[in-house]
Amino acid sequence: MRVHVADHPLVTHKLSVLRDRATQAPAFRELVAELVALLSYEATRDMRVTEVEVETPVATTTGVKISEPLPLAVPIIRAGLGMLDGFVKIVPACEVGFVGIVRDETTLQPQTYAKRLPEDLSNRQCFVLDPMLATGGSLSATVQFLFDAGASDVTAICLVAAPEGVQRMNRDFGDKNVTIVLGALDESLNDDGYIVPGLGDAGDRLYGTAE
Ligand SMILES: O=P(O)(O)OC[C@H]1O[C@H](OP(=O)(O)OP(=O)(O)O)[C@H](O)[C@@H]1O
Ligand SMILES: O=c1cc[nH]c(=O)[nH]1
Numbered sequence: 001m002r003v004h005v006a007d008h009p010l011v012t013h014k015l016s017v018l019r020d021r022a023t024q025a026p027a028f029r030e031l032v033a034e035l036v037a038l039l040s041y042e043a044t045r046d047m048r049v050t051e052v053e054v055e056t057p058v059a060t061t062t063g064v065k066i067s068e069p070l071p072l073a074v075p076i077i078r079a080g081l082g083m084l085d086g087f088v089k090i091v092p093a094c095e096v097g098f099v100g101i102v103r104d105e106t107t108l109q110p111q112t113y114a115k116r117l118p119e120d121l122s123n124r125q126c127f128v129l130d131p132m133l134a135t136g137g138s139l140s141a142t143v144q145f146l147f148d149a150g151a152s153d154v155t156a157i158c159l160v161a162a163p164e165g166v167q168r169m170n171r172d173f174g175d176k177n178v179t180i181v182l183g184a185l186d187e188s189l190n191d192d193g194y195i196v197p198g199l200g201d202a203g204d205r206l207y208g209t210a211e
């Protein structure tokens with residue numbers, strides 16, 4: 001397993017505005033889309049491509065196109081849906097699968113309530129989208145669904161992670177072809193399972209459901 005933390009002033013700037021409790025849902029959604037676009041650049045560095053011949057108005061040259069089977073984007077509903085548009089803008093050729101997971105607020109255990117994935121994921125590069133990697137339960141369950149369907153190459157894009165979540169992923173997938181691309185690796189988790197300093201509940205902030 002590999003972990004890549006983006007080290008770029010634009011990412012850190014946008015994350016700082018995202019973290020600010022005064023940032024309201026419309027700006028929050030826009031910033032999430034912009035951050036996904038920046039992180040996708042790093043996350044797709046090893047995307048598989050096939051050589052193609054291209055005729056320019058001047059000459060024939062060799063280019064590339066994204067290989068088939070096409071990559072699969074998997075947003076973890078609900079908050080991960082806020083990252084889908086940003087990813088699809090960068091990789092319009094991708095297909096999209098869905099996993100719906102919510103944490104039990106008391107036990108912090110992930111509860112899966114929806115799953116719609118292609119049956120056979122062998123040879124598919126998969127890109128999981130979820131802004132928050134906290135205890136790691138939700139991401140670990142999702143990556144396991146993908147491996148169970150035959151995937152062997154999974155990249156997760158998360159905006160903010162806690163060290164506890166990264167350790168959990170390393171415990172579960174340390175010897176697997178899994179890459180985690182992060183906007184920031186924060187300090188810790190608090191007793192309620194929230195990332196510190198984090199940005200609060202990403203789903204609530206995206207969809208305006210915070211109390
Ligand atoms: O690493 P974990 O401890 O599993 O926590 C992270 C999960 O928590 C949030 O989802 P949440 O359960 O709040 O659901 P929501 O997206 O519907 O708000 C977040 O989007 C992750 O999926
Ligand atoms: O800090 C956190 C932890 C889990 N889920 C969130 O949305 N935020």
Ligand SMILES: [Mg+2]
Pocket residue numbers: 079201202203204
């Ligand atoms: Mg939530």
